[in-house]
Amino acid sequence: MKISDVKFELKRYEYYETFHITGSSRNVAENIEVKVFLDDGTEGIGEASPSYRVNGEIISSLFSLESTVKEMIKGIDVRDYAKVFKIMDGLSKSAPSIKAAIQYATLDALSIEIGLPVYKIFGGSKDTIETDKTISIDTLERMVQKSIETFSQGFHTLKIKVGESLKEDMEKILAISEATKGAEYVIDANQGYSPKEAIQFANFLYENKVNVKIFEQPIIWNDFEGLKFVREASPISIAADESVRTKYDAYRLIKDDCVDFINIKLMKSGISDALAIIEMAKTANVGLMIGCMSESSVGINQSVHIAAGTGAFAHCDLDSHMLIKEEKFRGKFVQKGSTINLL
Amino acid sequence: MKISDVKFELKRYEYYETFHITGSSRNVAENIEVKVFLDDGTEGIGEASPSYRVNGEIISSLFSLESTVKEMIKGIDVRDYAKVFKIMDGLSKSAPSIKAAIQYATLDALSIEIGLPVYKIFGGSKDTIETDKTISIDTLERMVQKSIETFSQGFHTLKIKVGESLKEDMEKILAISEATKGAEYVIDANQGYSPKEAIQFANFLYENKVNVKIFEQPIIWNDFEGLKFVREASPISIAADESVRTKYDAYRLIKDDCVDFINIKLMKSGISDALAIIEMAKTANVGLMIGCMSESSVGINQSVHIAAGTGAFAHCDLDSHMLIKEEKFRGKFVQKGSTINLL
Secondary structure (H helix, E strand, O other): OEEEEEEEEEEEEEEEEEEEEOOEEEEEEEEEEEEEEEOOOOEEEEEEOOOHHHHOOOHHHHHOOHHHHHHHHOOOEHHHHHHHHHHHHHHOOOOHHHHHHHHHHHHHHHHHHHOOOHHHHOOOOOOEEEEOEEEOOOOHHHHHHHHHHHHHOOOOEEEEEOOOOHHHHHHHHHHHHHHOOOOEEEEEOOOOOOHHHHHHHHHHHHHOOOOEEEEEOOOOOOOHHHHHHHHHHOOOOEEEOOOOOOHHHHHHHHHOOOOOEEEEOHHHHHHHHHHHHHHHHHHOOOEEEEOOOOOOHHHHHHHHHHHHHHOOOOEEOOOHHHHEOOOOOOOOEEEEOOEEEEO | OEEEEEEEEEEEEEEEEEEEEOOEEEEEEEEEEEEEEEOOOOEEEEEEOOOHHHHOOOHHHHHOOHHHHHHHHOOOEHHHHHHHHHHHHHHOOOOHHHHHHHHHHHHHHHHHHHOOOHHHHOOOOOOEEEOOEEEOOOOHHHHHHHHHHHHHOOOOEEEEEOOOOHHHHHHHHHHHHHHOOOOEEEEEOOOOOOHHHHHHHHHHHHHOOOOEEEEEOOOOOOOHHHHHHHHHHOOOOEEEOOOOOOHHHHHHHHHOOOOOEEEEOHHHHHHHHHHHHHHHHHHOOOEEEEOOOOOOHHHHHHHHHHHHHHOOOOEEOOOHHHHEOOOOOOOOEEEEOOEEEEO
């Protein structure tokens, strides 16, 4: 069946609590829900959760793309989804979240047509994945409190936001680690440290036996040599997040041995580049995690299906839908605490 | 539907004419046809065309794997084909042709289950591909004669086998080029030259304005530095064939900038590594061609569907089924001369 129409809809979601990370604090997420309609009325759904901070995306500008995108892909049979993927690759630089949403909505429509869930289109590697939950930047007391609460809800891995003050971060992490024994941590500095600060922090975590799985994006995104310098000095695994948007970024980082892990987000890479990054990283023995922006259950659903289908991720950070107020859950999965079961 | 049985069948095909390449001359192809049966009786078909020269594969040893492979994948739902892919990756070193055949047969069964041709499972990038046809090593006169005949049958690109004598090869190529004006050539030395000979030959082709698209595997497979040396000195594109079996080989060659092109063959890499190589090569701006061993129409069908589905190949060398005597054509495609249309 051919694509007959494309529709964009603006969505606004309030956060339960202020989401504070290095250099950014927000109470509201503004997303664009996209629908791809087929000749026979079938509709595929996807969601773009744009990021100005990471992608330079402006929501009003993305929203204005509706008719352009429709003209680009109208008439294509969803069974030829690679054609849609290729056309959307043209938006990799300027509108990757729209690229992701349209690519996914196309797969969603195909999935309905052929009666095969999207994660099975990718091979159905797993039926279940585990996600962490994020503790955003706050006072030491409130971060400890929140960590205890989240850990007790069954989230074995806590993602801790740091990066605004090395000294305070050290105190906070020690206190959290003390209060949630048995937990595992992903530490995310969101580019907040200098390379030397990052190494100091990595050594501090290691020496204090904090159970850190991954230390994400310690320094500014564009300093690949700096990342390599930190990686080589750090006793714990270093991940790139903001540094990797396209597969070309990933190739450069991998080729130059800059990182231990790559954090793939569909909102940075779309599905096409995500798949390329997965293959490259697996081949080069670089670890993979998958993360999110501010997706609702519609957008998180996309990453859940890619993660389960490919089975490529050592860690999933797919929690934004738990942090925002959503009228109705619309994922094609069932979640209980940290455990996500595919449908 | 779950996999309930796996069957191997030995097949023997005679070549119409002796197939002579550097270091090898053969009149017979011995392949293994594999069938994957599902609970409901659906059968998926694939073919292994083993190579001792490239893979070290011995057909009797491969044939003895039938029950082992069956035990490995029995009970897996073909909708979870990634699980079969992963298990078959264990045979990458020892039995890549069996890996390819089982991976494809699984997809073929899935394709029947969901009513979607295999090339559409890969996204349906193209409905049509073009193949070359091979002129094997022979006397100058007979190679010229064969080239004229093949070119007049509508094969725009001729694949010319060389590598046993630099001086004779130069004379042969000039004569062929003179006799088939307007044609394009892929020159394949199958590891026959030294690095210096390879550079001499590349310069000779360039200076004599022979219309060469790709110069394949000029030197011994294991000399990656030599390939890089040849590539840097050659004015025409250098491809690796025997040097690339797994995705790890490809990664190393790409990372070290050793080649302009990679020749993917499912019989070397299976489908899983082929897909990884495609993503890496596309990202790194390394060209891609797809080739074959001695597959019948059953095995060529596999490569045809991967080539059309991914749309990744600048050149297709999928001609072995035209060189052997086969009782019945069994590809899920229609061919007229060099043009292959998918069904």
